[in-house]
Amino acid sequence: MENDNKVQEFVKKYYGKILKSSSDLKTTACCTTDAPPLYLRQALKNVPTEIQERYYGCGSPLPAEIEGLTVVDLGSGSGRDCYVSAALTGPTGQVIGVDMTDEQLEVAREHVESYCRDLGYPESNLQFRHGYIEFLNEAGIANNSIDLVISNCVVNLSPDKERVMSGVVDILKEGGEFYFSDVYCDRRLPEEVRQHELLYGECIAGALYTEDFIRLAHKAGFADPRVLSQSPIEITDAELKPIVGEAKFSSITYRLFKLPSLETLCEDYGQVATYTGGISGQESGFLFDDHHYFIKNKPYLVCGNTASMLEETRLGKYFTIHGKRDTHFGLFDCASPETATLTPPGGACC
Ligand SMILES: C[S@@+](CC[C@H](N)C(=O)[O-])C[C@H]1O[C@@H](n2cnc3c(N)ncnc32)[C@H](O)[C@@H]1O
Structure with missing residues (x-):
């Protein structure tokens, strides 16, 4: 127009x-x-x-x-x-x-x-x-x-x-x-x-x-x-x-x-996120986005951005995040065996 x-x-x-x-x-x-x-x-x-x-x-x-x-x-x-x-x-x-x-x-x-x-x-x-x-x-x-x-x-x-x-x-x-x-x-x-x-x-x-x-x-x-x-x-x-x-x-x-801590790429700081439950309708697992489904009480390796989105927002009260950004391990590798074992079937994790 x-x-x-x-x-x-x-x-x-x-x-x-x-x-x-x-x-x-x-x-x-x-x-x-x-x-x-x-x-x-x-x-x-x-x-x-x-x-x-x-x-x-x-x-x-x-x-x-x-x-x-x-x-x-x-x-x-x-x-x-x-x-x-x-x-x-x-x-x-x-x-x-x-x-x-x-x-x-x-x-x-x-x-x-x-x-x-x-x-x-x-x-x-x-x-x-x-x-x-x-x-x-x-x-x-x-x-x-x-x-x-x-x-x-x-x-x-x-x-x-x-x-x-x-x-x-x-x-x-x-x-x-x-x-x-x-x-x-x-x-x-x-x-x-x-x-x-x-x-x-x-x-x-x-x-x-x-x-x-x-x-x-x-x-x-x-x-x-x-x-x-x-x-x-x-x-x-x-x-x-x-x-x-x-x-x-x-x-x-x-x-x-809106988080100043977000980076343009997914970076690996060795952080682990665990959904501790409490979101109604998603008691046994929480769908965060199209490639993150967190089964309750199961720890997942996540990139720095995902850790921030789950920790520094209203979602923070439903998650425990282990690790800070003090050690950097490079770009987050969605395909690594370590990540895959922590990811639900069919789900990548970056
Ligand atoms: C497709 S309808 C969707 C309405 C509503 N979100 C829904 O789900 O039923 C688009 C609406 O956006 C409004 N709209 C479009 N452009 C806008 C603008 N620049 N500022 C404010 N309202 C706008 C229109 O008046 C219309 O009510």
Whole structure:
């Protein structure tokens, strides 16, 4: 799309006036079909139907064990993920949804009072603010004040993704996490695709090439982004399919930590991590990312970055980390027999 304002005006029209429910979508990009885990299914049951019907997310950016956290949802839409997060953060947490489309905010705000009353939480625990994800301070979100930033199928719609990423780093506290699902592409899309209005609104044309996203994350200050899950996106519409050609799209959930100790590569300091349990729904083992599954009470050799992510964040209370970074053994070797014996079948560990 030609310029930033035109992009945003079209996106507002698409989500405010054109789409009325998830069934109006032309691709599967903005519509998660995967079954959510049990703790989410239970929380989802209490989310009002009208909100669920206007859900346009592509993943499940809702981590477990977020009690007491302050959470911001970028592009919260009709608010499904905020309602779920509000239940999970509990009476001492707070959830703030930010969106630029009035019609979406209107639906999101409609049920806040009754929902919080039913939960027995103060109404101020769940707020929806008008704002742009490129300018979070203007939505009243202070730097270094947020524990967790989530987002579901929104960053692809931003004409200035670099500003979004650096803004997220700014508002997160040290040790905070950006845990989000979005649409990515296996290549840089040609101009004619990027200019296609309908494909843009459907979260396809603005999708980043995955390698460019990694570069952007590094530049913003998020070293070592971790993939949690990914699934392919189908473009089934007969008119849209030929426009994208051979490009392949997927929905990916990443977790990125604001930690100054993270390095650009996985380094070996001989550190060992043990999950001691306590994360609900993951009693016998914890899935940290797509290549780390920690069986409870079993020690695993991990790289320095993984050790930091497990020790210096909200996950710290569920892990014991042995060793510091005082002795360096070189680059972390995922294929070494020593690592392999400490890694669950099928899982590398760097
Ligand atoms: C695909 S919908 C996803 C909505 C919601 N996250 C969900 O899962 O249902 C995209 C939402 O992002 C909002 N949005 C897009 N670009 C934005 C921006 N730059 N600033 C704020 N909101 C934005 C749109 O208004 C829309 O509500």
